[in-house]
Amino acid sequence: MNDQPGLRERKKQRTRTTISEAAIALFLKRGFNEVSVAQIAEAAEVSKRTLFAYFPAKEDLVVHRMADHETEPARVVRGRPPHTTPLAALRAHFLDGLRHRDPITGLNDVPEISALFRMVRGTPALFARMSRFRIGSEYALAEALQETAGTPELTARIAAVQIVAVQWALSMDNGDRLVEGESADERYAGAVADAEHAFALLENGLAAVFTPPPAA
Incomplete structure (x- = not known):
């Protein structure tokens, strides 16, 4: 029971890392302005809603x-x-x-x-x-x-x-x-x-x- 918050946090961090790495890879390959949020969400296998829950702005995916x-x-x-x-x-x-x-x-x-x-x-x-x-x-x-x-x-x-x-x-x-x-x-x-x-x-x-x- 006491381990549950830690597990949730680790899962959130993995999701955050997955989204960020997918975004960075696309940005470096195609250019920041050439990649849409929808393309990032698709590459990270998450919804746009989930992506924005972790990164409110596209710039946040980098900085x-x-x-x-x-x-x-x-x-x-x-x-x-x-x-x-x-x-x-x-x-x-x-x-x-x-x-x-x-x-x-x-x-x-x-x-x-x-x-x-x-x-x-x-x-x-x-x-x-x-x-x-x-x-x-x-x-x-x-x-x-x-x-x-x-x-x-x-x-x-x-x-x-x-x-x-x-x-x-x-x-x-x-x-x-x-x-x-x-x-x-x-x-x-x-x-x-x-x-x-x-x-x-x-x-x-x-x-x-x-x-x-x-x-x-």
């Missing part, structure tokens, strides 16, 4: 794979070691992601992941949908900064916007470099250097960028 990353910066901040600043924890986490070729860093050249990146990058509806994750990530991170670091609300919001934007820009740049032909291994050193530079700018409050040069 749900990134959903866990929406609150990732907030989780990193909340789970950071004692006496570690939020920014130091986020920097270490991003660098660790590069080392392990985490797709969210853009530094992963597994063919299916590269194809998925190109599709998202080249499909306005998908790219716009990804922006909603970015906004959600900003809100979650701002809350974590307030709760764990005692950061004032406005400061936390502004810091979160900058941090998430930097991570987003780094990831997009890495992904674009791979699309242009670099391998993940070839890009790695440059990706690390760019990340170190970007986090240094955040740590210094961009002061070096906007400080006027000394008078002649």
Whole structure:
């Protein structure tokens, strides 16, 4: 009896995975805009009603794979070691992601992941949908900064916007470099250097960028 909820959840997850994998396969083969919801439902052997119960919008069939990353910066901040600043924890986490070729860093050249990146990058509806994750990530991170670091609300919001934007820009740049032909291994050193530079700018409050040069 106690096992029933677990079994139901596993069955739901299998159905969700089946639908998503069928959709991704069709999208990569034919293009996102060329595949209908009815075709996806047929390939996954479910009804359209069932499909929409799991994925309310067509875009969700793709971007749900990134959903866990929406609150990732907030989780990193909340789970950071004692006496570690939020920014130091986020920097270490991003660098660790590069080392392990985490797709969210853009530094992963597994063919299916590269194809998925190109599709998202080249499909306005998908790219716009990804922006909603970015906004959600900003809100979650701002809350974590307030709760764990005692950061004032406005400061936390502004810091979160900058941090998430930097991570987003780094990831997009890495992904674009791979699309242009670099391998993940070839890009790695440059990706690390760019990340170190970007986090240094955040740590210094961009002061070096906007400080006027000394008078002649």
